[in-house]
Amino acid sequence: MRLSKPALQAVLSSQKTREGSRPFWGWLNAVFNKVDYERIKAVGPDRAAGFDRWQHDYNGLPTGPLGRYKIQGIDATDSCIMYKGFDHLDGLEHVEELKLNKSMYIEDACLERISTIENLQASLYKMEVVSCGNVTDKGVIALHKLRSLEHLYLSDLPGVVEKEKTVERLQTALPGLDIELDLV
Numbered sequence: 001m002r003l004s005k006p007a008l009q010a011v012l013s014s015q016k017t018r019e020g021s022r023p024f025w026g027w028l029n030a031v032f033n034k035v036d037y038e039r040i041k042a043v044g045p046d047r048a049a050g051f052d053r054w055q056h057d058y059n060g061l062p063t064g065p066l067g068r069y070k071i072q073g074i075d076a077t078d079s080c081i082m083y084k085g086f087d088h089l090d091g092l093e094h095v096e097e098l099k100l101n102k103s104m105y106i107e108d109a110c111l112e113r114i115s116t117i118e119n120l121q122a123s124l125y126k127m128e129v130v131s132c133g134n135v136t137d138k139g140v141i142a143l144h145k146l147r148s149l150e151h152l153y154l155s156d157l158p159g160v161v162e163k164e165k166t167v168e169r170l171q172t173a174l175p176g177l178d179i180e181l182d183l184v
Helices: 005-011 023-032 037-043 083-091 108-116 118-123 137-145 163-173
Strands: 073-075 097-101 126-130 151-155 178-182
Touching: 083 108, 083 118, 108 118, 108 137, 137 163, 163 178
Parallel strands: 073 097, 097 126, 126 151, 151 178
Antiparallel strands: none
């Protein structure tokens, strides 16, 4: 099962905001998308619909025994996900694909956090990071810990300035990684 951005916004967010960058909207996003640890405890980390289509409403996820449904992909396009919200990913063991596209709160610390989640290190094989203006070479290089990553698409990341060096470091750490770049 795959989660789209509205479902993902209910799953992934935090109280962390960037100083001086639309503080009211950051605060509002953090309030409405706060990590709900009680819900995770009640329904399990992988509660998702068992269909080959994107689930758009987190509250519309089917009920049933824990472990029945697994989250396989997350599309965070145009979402307001933030650093602390990635705590939700800790218990997910089947996430194969992650799209972080046009997500204004994604920064290096987010990519570093993703790369330290042991379950993602083992399961994530495809990832996109597109138009996330706060991502730099440091964040991209942090992805080297995702040992199962086979395909990485990077586009419109103005903070990535040492493209060749960054790609070389990733390729050294992950020789089987196919990196597709669309960086100016």
